Amino acid sequence: QVQLQESGPGLVKPSQTLSLTCTVSGGSIITNYAYWSWIRQPPGKGLEWMGAIRYIGSTYYSPSLESRTSIFRDTSKNHFTLQLSSVTPEDTAVYYCARDPGDYGLGSRYDYWGQGTQVTVSS
Numbered sequence: 001q002v003q004l005q006e007s008g009p010g011l012v013k014p015s016q017t018l019s020l021t022c023t024v025s026g027g028s029i030i031t032n033y034a035y036w037s038w039i040r041q042p043p044g045k046g047l048e049w050m051g052a053i054r055y056i057g058s059t060y061y062s063p064s065l066e067s068r069t070s071i072f073r074d075t076s077k078n079h080f081t082l083q084l085s086s087v088t089p090e091d092t093a094v095y096y097c098a099r100d101p102g103d104y105g106l107g108s109r110y111d112y113w114g115q116g117t118q119v120t121v122s123s
Helices: none
Strands: 001-005 017-025 034-042 048-054 059-061 070-072 079-084 093-100 117-121
Touching: 001 093, 017 093, 017 117, 048 070, 048 079, 059 093, 070 093, 079 093
Parallel strands: none
Antiparallel strands: 001 017, 017 079, 034 048, 034 093, 048 059, 070 079, 093 117
16 A cells, blocks of 8 residues: 655745655555656645656656746655745645556546645745
8 A cells, every 4th residue: 555645844934945755655656657746735726736756757847836846756765855946825735745657647647645734835
């Protein structure tokens, strides 16, 4: 059973860089065809896909966030990290990491999710 767990600060000041890590257990981030994704949900809004890193290390970003987003991984620790720069209060959201198995293309479905972590951007 694959499990994902997000970790990182719950409060970030405006203009700073938000950094969250997703630690994966029960499966390797470098096997299969999976895309390891970051998704967020601002209060009162729907889910927003932010980006993903594939099992081979290639990265994909939402066009609306690409200029501020970076996703990278540490295969020795079996985790991947999201960095979002120049945050504003509009980046306040619950942030999830999730596995897209990659069987129907990027973003088609997710089979494992982390529990989510609340990040608030405020001074």
